[in-house]
Amino acid sequence: MLQKHPFTIALLLVSILLISACSRHSIYETAINYERSRAGLETASVTVDELNIAYLRNSEANKGDTIVLVHGFGANKDNWTRMARELTDDFNVYAIDLPGHGESSKPLDLGYRLEEQVEHLAGILSALDIDEMHMMGNSMGGGITALYAATYPEQIKTAVLFDPAGILEYESELVDRVLAGDNPLIPSEPGDFKRLMDFAMEKKPFVPWPILGVMEEQAIANLEVNKVIFAAIQEAGFKSGFRNAITAIEDPVLVIWGKEDRILDYRNGEVFRNAIPGSRLEVLEGVGHAPMIEVPERSVRLFLEFANPYISKAG
Structure with missing residues (x-):
């Protein structure tokens, strides 16, 4: 998604492309690649058990710790670009498209319960030779991250x-x-993606209409696999x-919850904190279901303050 503040650059980019009679899909690809580049990320892929797995990684590796980012249901790796922009100077960031999502393979019969997705993710990280990391997850990805830990x-x-x-207490x-x-x-039909964004986020990022249209097309195209995945995880x-x-x-855990979340009630944060020994909870006023998109800088600050004792000094 586009950054909140470089509106003039993004609008200029879209205007030039429109004047050049580019297709909506060309506009989308140009804009999304621009956001990845600004975040210091590049695309890559790996084959795991006959599945093609797409992901984003640092354009330039460094000596810092590794951070693995796990998106939520119906989302993808690009949900993390706003936050990753604050991290790639000091960390090696990997944002994964989980099976069934984004540009990764989408078999309907793979198995998408949270514990099954933990094993899919473990196989992906093994293929990438990642065996030690800070892990962050949102929504479904948050549940996967907790089970992974x-x-x-x-x-x-x-x-x-x-x-x-x-947890749905x-x-x-x-x-x-x-x-x-x-x-x-x-x-499932035109207009639904904007409704989804309005429902999920309190602080929505600016997304020009050609890009929003392509994102909606992609979401509708994933209707069948989304139904399968939702049915598997809601249990x-x-x-x-x-x-x-x-x-x-036993690992250090920080729970961050937007108080205006309509998808998962923020009061469940206390249940997570009570269930996970030594965990810490931060509830953010005026924020919805996706703090890493809505308030990326604040999300990074909370992570750095919490994780500082556990970050390798070489980073």
């Missing part, structure tokens, strides 16, 4: 959970809508297995 504690230096899925507006047969997280919030699993986490 519980399963592979020796690999995690710190974990940051942004509005994590996995306090139900949200989303639950009411899903039970009524209306899931705003799964776009976790109503079962005790997830909560029991995360009580075993």
Whole structure:
């Protein structure tokens, strides 16, 4: 997504492309590559168990620690570019497109329960030779990050959970809508993607209309796999297995939650804090479901303050 402040650059870029009669898809590709470049990231891919996995990594590696970023349901690696821009000077950042998402393979029969996605991610990181990292996840990715820390504690230096899925002790507006047969997280027709953004975020980034249109097309094209993944992960919030699993986490954990989150009620943050020994909770006023997009600089500051004792001095 486009940065909040370089509006004039982004608008100029879009205007030039429109005048040049470029297609909406060309505009999208140019804009998204511009954002990746500004964040110091480049695209790459790896094959894992016959799956093509797309990801973003530093354009220039450094001697800092590794940070792995895990997106949420229906999202992708580019959800992290605003935050990564604040990190790539000092850390080696990897933003992964999980199977079923973004530009990665999308088999319908892969298995998308949270614990299954932990194993998919472990295979990806092994293929990338990453065996020690700070891991951050949002929503579904937050639940995956928590389970990853519980399963592979020796690999995690710190974990940051942004509005994590996995516990639904306090139900949200989303639950009411899903039970009524209306899931705003799964776009199926024109207009649904804007509705999704309005529902998910309190502080929405500026996205020019040609780019928004392509993002909507991509979301609608993923309708079937999104239904499969949502059905697989929603079970976790109503079962005790997830909560029991995360009580075993020994790594340092920071939970960050937007108080205006309509998808997952921020009060579940206290449940996470009580379940994970020694964890810390930060609730952000005026922020929705995606703090790393809505307030990237503040999100980075919270991470750095929390993780400072665990960051390698060489970084």
